[in-house]
Amino acid sequence: MNEESNTPMKHSGRPTQTDIDYSDPATWTSHDDQLRQQLVQHGPMQIFDMRFPRDKTRGNFSSFHYQRHLPAGEVMHRKWLQYSVSTESVMCFCCKLVGLKRISSLSSIGLRVWKNLSSLLSSHEKLPDHLDNVGKWKELEQRLKKHKTIDDETRCARERVENYCKEILELLIALVRVLGVQNLSFRGTNEKLHSAGIGNFLKFVELIALFDPFMSEHLCKMRNEETHVHYLGKNIQNELIDILANAIKEEILRNAHAAKYFSIILDSTPDMSQVEQMTAIIRFV
Template structure:
């Protein structure tokens, strides 16, 4: 039955429903073609930065996705899609319906020097016009439900809605566990076993009260869901990555809205004794009412501890996030020679690129107190704020403290 097949993951690189057209095979089944028509072409975000060719340094431009009519009016090329994997352009409708083997349907068009002329010639070709007609007709029929295989399409639509509901619940479970900082997996990945981890236990609990999840687990136990149960560790990791990307995107929007920001850095070894550089961006958020926010942007693996390498890591990370370093107005870290060194330290290198980004020493490192414990014969370094915290804890626990 066509409706019994689960949907394919749009984020996996080897799947035909990938959002990147370079991952799709040249020959598509009717089912996959129908689903791609339903989803439509994936648009390029307005602020997206295209990669440059190593040979001539040229790159794709946002202007290619619009054409200028004789009247001077600009019209969007809805059929044109971009592949991040191949750094090339594809024709959405020709890749679905055309039998010709051209650049816009096979490897993608990446000749940026003659891109405008090539796109103009292609969109006026009879083959392209026929493919656009086929695309629009099938899109209209899908929306109105007037396709030839109407019954099969109804079954497929019902199955698509069911899988979307299942994934919504699995995503909610991952969010709930992540908010409480709980591990997802246990010793096994088998349902209804004692040591299968928090994720599967939450799934089992939800199935007791939710009919959709109960039906899904029944299918898994009967074997009708096969390996596409979406309960394995690969899907869990994929959901975590997708949620992380969405959160990072929201944080970047907040930073860009605030425009000016400061960077706080620190290095620490992890359990595998690998040095990790922690990156925090501090802004005055304007989303609701102005208030200071510090956004954790992740850990970077520091292969070297030199000022040049750390500076390169920071600038590369900001470039990946699309945050211009020219808007940085401060950077803060410890007093190590590789960090605050006035000649080759990180602060000197960053100030050279942006004189307005002032260096501020980290207070937790500059105000260190050395406390000698004569009984233990050891020396403990306790930060200034740590001492204040201990004093606060001492006096707040006293029964004789005042009303203030």
């Protein structure tokens, strides 16, 4: 019997699939995408060196049926045909795995009619649904070889979006740090780009776009309404300020806790709207 040892199959975040018998399609009870991809990647496994059991009519399967004999004398290998030891029947690899509907016993419970098996197999492999399933099987097989399955394409698209957003946020975080260090105001009387009175934050964004192709492309997408997530609004500015402020506070407190002695000075002064703003100064050695 041409068999391989059963290989455990693991899914990320799913129960582990154990004891996969590649040579017995009747044992493939689950048809989730992970199992389907692994089976297609491994390919159908046919049994040759075995004494196939006889049924009540004294008939049995023969490895002769793995081949299709054409009228011109040509011989084609039926790679899709598999024998199931557990059910003592034959099944169609592609129709069982990728077929959307069960077109015959070969795609579901298995076929055990040995007397007319040749004609039944010949009829099955001429069915339009079977030919369509063979095409889907081969397409998936090629995609897996080139690592271009739908899941891979979705993951790559998600990673491109994540990297794009990361690049934009890194530029904006650097800009927030510069404005904070220089003690400059962020917003003006207008929040529309390329307008008067837009404030330092947006004005510096326009300046960066003059020399940075990535930011220039981002502003172009905004103008063409290709994206509505631009990270330039006042809420994002406030969130970035808070994140950086908290990071600075945590670093100051960490150093203060590590120091043996420290002192605290509190002071307050009114801002432009005459609201008292308290300042805490920590001095440590």
